[in-house]
Amino acid sequence: MKTIITTSRLVLREMTQKDYPALSLILQDTQTMYAYEGAFNNIETQEWLDKMLARYKTDGFGLWAVILKNTKEMIGQTGLTYQSVYDDKVLEIGYLFNRKYWGNGYATEAAIACKEYAFGKLNASEVYSIIRDTNVASMNVAIRNGMLIRTRFIKHYRNMDMPHFAFSVRNKQ
Numbered sequence: 001m002k003t004i005i006t007t008s009r010l011v012l013r014e015m016t017q018k019d020y021p022a023l024s025l026i027l028q029d030t031q032t033m034y035a036y037e038g039a040f041n042n043i044e045t046q047e048w049l050d051k052m053l054a055r056y057k058t059d060g061f062g063l064w065a066v067i068l069k070n071t072k073e074m075i076g077q078t079g080l081t082y083q084s085v086y087d088d089k090v091l092e093i094g095y096l097f098n099r100k101y102w103g104n105g106y107a108t109e110a111a112i113a114c115k116e117y118a119f120g121k122l123n124a125s126e127v128y129s130i131i132r133d134t135n136v137a138s139m140n141v142a143i144r145n146g147m148l149i150r151t152r153f154i155k156h157y158r159n160m161d162m163p164h165f166a167f168s169v170r171n172k173q
Contacts, residue, residue, distance in 0.1 A: 004064050004079075005113045012064040012078060012110060014056050015049060019065050022074035023049055025098050032099045035132040037158050055081060061122075063094055066110050075101040078110035080118055083130055085166045086153060090128045091118060095141065102137070108144045115145055119171045126170045130155070133163040142167035 005012040015023065026032055027040040027048060040048065055062030063079040076097030083092040093114045095107045111129070118124040129142040133152070147167035154161045 001065075004061075005110075005117055006069075007109050007113050009069055010106060010110055010113070011067040011069055012113065013067060015052055015063070015065045015077065017049070017053075019074055020046070020049060022065070022098070023077070026076065026096050029099055032096065035135040035138070037160060037162070052077075052079075063096075066097070066106065068106075075106060076110070078107065078114055080114055080122075080127070083128070085128065085130065085151065090126070090130075090166070090168075091122070091124050092128045092130055093118070093145070094129070095138070107138075107141045111141055111145045115169065119173070124171060126168050128166055128168040131165050131167060133165055139165065139167070145169065 001016055002014045003011055004014065024045050027045045030039045033039045052062040059082065061080045063077040063081060065074045066076040066078050067073065068075050076095065078095040081092055081094055082089050093111050095111055097107055115127055118127045129145070129147055131138045131142060146169040149165050150168045151166045153164055153166065155164045
C-alpha cells in the first residue's frame with residue numbers, strides 16, 4: 001500500500017480492494033451520503049473503489065484512504081480528483097468520512113495536507129472543493145482550508161439537478 005501523505009494524526013495512502021469493508025461503512029451510510037441523495041449499494045461502492053484505483057494509474061492520484069495513526073483504522077477518504085465546473089476541468093480536494101469520526105478535525109487536517117500536496121508536489125495553481133449547497137459541514141472544512149466561494153452551479157447527479165458551490169484557494173507562490 002503506497003503512502004502518499006502523513007500528518008500528525010493521519011496517514012493518507014492509496015486504497016486497495018482490502019479497504020472495501022471500511023469504504024462500505026462510509027458510502028453505504030444514509031446519513032453520511034445525504035449530499036449524494038442516498039447511500040450507495042454494494043455495486044456502486046465497488047464501482048467507486050474501482051474508479052479510484054483507475055485514477056491512481058491514469059492521474060497519479062485520487063481519493064486516498066485516511067488511516068488513523070494510533071489505531072491503523074481507515075476512517076475516511078480524502079484526496080485529489082479532476083472534476084468539472086461548468087466547462088472547466090479543475091483539481092478538487094474531496095473528503096468523505098465515517099460518521100463516527102466527524103467533529104474531530106480529521107477532514108480539515110487531511111484537506112489541508114492535500115492542498116499542500118497539490119501546491120508543493122503537483123505545482124497546482126489552484127485547488128477546489130465542490131460542495132452541495134446543503135452541506136454546511138463540508139463548507140466549513142473548505143473555509144478552514146483557506147477557500148472562498150468562486151461560483152455556484154448545478155451538477156446533474158443521480159437523475160437530479162443539485163446546486164453546488166465551487167470553493168477554491170490559489171497557490172500564492
